[in-house]
Amino acid sequence: xxxxxxxxxxxxxxxxxxxxxxxxxxxxxxxxxxxxxxxxxxxxxxxxxxxxxxxxxxxxxxxxxxxxxxxxxxxxxxxxxxxxxxxxxxxxxxxxxxxxxxxxxxxxxxxxxxxxxxxxxxxxxxxxxxxxxxxxxxxxxxxxxxxxxxxxxxxxxxxxxxxxxxxxxxxxxxxxxxxxxxxxxxxxxxxxxxxxxxxxxxxxxxxxxxxxxxxxxxxxxxxxxxxxxxxxxxxxxxxxxxxxxxxxxxxxxxxxxxxxxxxxxxxxxxxxxxxxxxxxxxxxxxxxxxxx
DNA sequence: ACCGCACCCTGAGCGC
DNA sequence: TGCGCTCAGGGTGCGG
Numbered sequence: 001x002x003x004x005x006x007x008x009x010x011x012x013x014x015x016x017x018x019x020x021x022x023x024x025x026x027x028x029x030x031x032x033x034x035x036x037x038x039x040x041x042x043x044x045x046x047x048x049x050x051x052x053x054x055x056x057x058x059x060x061x062x063x064x065x066x067x068x069x070x071x072x073x074x075x076x077x078x079x080x081x082x083x084x085x086x087x088x089x090x091x092x093x094x095x096x097x098x099x100x101x102x103x104x105x106x107x108x109x110x111x112x113x114x115x116x117x118x119x120x121x122x123x124x125x126x127x128x129x130x131x132x133x134x135x136x137x138x139x140x141x142x143x144x145x146x147x148x149x150x151x152x153x154x155x156x157x158x159x160x161x162x163x164x165x166x167x168x169x170x171x172x173x174x175x176x177x178x179x180x181x182x183x184x185x186x187x188x189x190x191x192x193x194x195x196x197x198x199x200x201x202x203x204x205x206x207x208x209x210x211x212x213x214x215x216x217x218x219x220x221x222x223x224x225x226x227x228x229x230x231x232x233x234x235x236x237x238x239x240x241x242x243x244x245x246x247x248x249x250x251x252x253x254x255x256x257x258x259x260x261x262x263x264x265x266x267x268x269x270x271x272x273x274x275x276x277x278x279x280x281x282x283x284x285x286x287x288x289x290x291x292x
Numbered sequence: 293a294c295c296g297c298a299c300c301c302t303g304a305g306c307g308c
Numbered sequence: 309t310g311c312g313c314t315c316a317g318g319g320t321g322c323g324g
Contacts, residue, residue, distance in 0.1 A: 003317060033300070059318080077318055078302080094304060113302085133301045135318055149319090174295065183319080190317055239317065240304080259317090280297070282315080 002075040004157050004188030005231035005252065006242050007059050010081050014127060014245040015054045017083055018063070022050050022121040029115045034131065036072075036139035045069060045140045046118070058153045058187025068143035072150070076135030078241045084108075084117070084126035086247030090238065091130065132241070157188035158228055162218030169209035169217065176212050176220070177205035178279035189224065192237055192259045195284045197224035199258045204290040205283045206276070230255065258284040 002010065023046045028039040035042065051063040051071065061081070063071035075081065080091065084107075089097050091108040108128075110117060116129040116138060129138070141147055155164060168185045169176065179185055180194040189197075198205050200223030203216050212220070236242060236250035239260065243249065257267055262275040266286040275284050 006317080074318080076301095077316065079318095131301095132303065133316090133318095135301070137319090172294085178295085181318090192317055237317075242317075279295090281318095 002059065002079060002236070002242055003190030003193055004056075004059060005193070005228055006236035006250065007056055007061060007075065007188070008232050009236045009244055009250065010075070011054055011056045011061055014081055014083070017125055017127055017245070018051050018054055018118075020050055020052065021124075023047055023118055024121045025117075025119045027117040027119075029112065032134065034115055034134045034136060034138065036137055042138065042140050045142075046071070057150055058156060058183055059190070060150065060153075062150070069145075070141040070147075072137065072139040072141065072147065073129065074137040074149075076131060076133060076137065078133045079129065079131040079136035080241060080243055081127065081129050082108075082243060082245045082247065084128050086245070088243045088247040088249075090241055090243040090249070091247075127245075152184050153187040154183065154185045155187065157186045157193075157224060160186055160221045160224050162214065162221040165212075165217040165221055166214050169212055172209040174209055175205060175278045176203060176207045176209045177281075177283055179209040180220075180224075181279070181281065186224075188228070191281050191283075192239075192256070193224065193227050193231070195259045196227045196257060199223075199285060199290060200227060202290055204292055205278050205285055207292075258286060260284065 026043045026046050031038050050066045052066055053064045055062045059074060061073040065071060087107040113132045114128055114130045118127045169179055172179060177194055177198060180189050197220055201216060201219035203212060203220060231237060231252040234251040235244055235248060237252040238249040239253050258273050261273045261284060263272050266273055266289060269288045271286055271288040273284055274287050275282055
């Protein structure tokens with residue numbers, strides 16, 4: 001679900017609820033691979049402490065805690081991080097959505113997928129994390145402790161340059177689309193924005209990375225920055241699960257040019273958008289606008 | 293070193 | 309209605 005724009009919008013809107021508040025309690029579901037740090041350890045580490053600042057590294061949220069430790073959150077494919085005070089149809093199953101009229105939908109109550117609930121001293125809305133597929137992650141890092149996951153990440157995708165893409169792609173035989181998705185090259189790019197950027201640059205997703213020219217790298221970098229910034233401005237893409245912490249939907253899905261538009265006409269030339277598989281991920285492009 | 297693949301899960305939507 | 313199938317915004321670890 002969440003790529004850089006959705007994670008950034010989440011960070012901006014959840015930070016006011018989180019930053020500087022003393023954590024009163026931490027409630028979790030049972031231990032599972034979702035918790036890289038076991039729930040009991042997590043509770044001990046967080047209760048009584050404050051998250052001073054919430055930052056973003058690629059698709060990770062990193063909370064800086066008052067004792068120098070850090071809390072890492074990753075939303076995986078279906079992760080949702082939100083205020084306990086909000087409701088949204090996206091927090092409900094389709095079956096529940098179908099039964100209840102929108103005005104009759106009660107505020108969300110924690111279900112079996114609500115893996116983390118953080119309450120604060122002095123009350124107010126809690127911060128809840130829900131993830132049906134459990135591809136997300138929660139990890140606590142003791143003071144001074146490095147994180148292999150964070151250390152692996154390349155430059156943040158918002159600061160991508162053509163020079164960086166050109167250097168990273170030389171002598172690489174994989175598809176340029178797969179290179180863009182490699183978090184060690186660029187942190188934050190996911191399937192939607194890789195497809196959208198390649199469309200914007202007029203480059204086919206299957207092109208061998210090593211054969212992409214310097215001029216094309218410049219165009220890809222510019223298009224990537226453009227779609228990421230625009231998506232943040234519009235609140236991200238709400239395609240199936242993504243909901244902002246305040247319960248609002250994003251609107252960038254309405255500005256997509258190719259992603260999940262298979263068979264629909266290209267907005268530029270009306271050629272039906274094609275869907276193929278590149279590196280085990282569905283990929284969408286216009287065969288006319290994105291020449292071989 | 294690089295690259296493709298299986299795998300970690302649940303739920304929606306489709307054809308029959 | 310229900311079954312079986314495919315698909316889904318991510319990341320890791322393995323083997324060739």
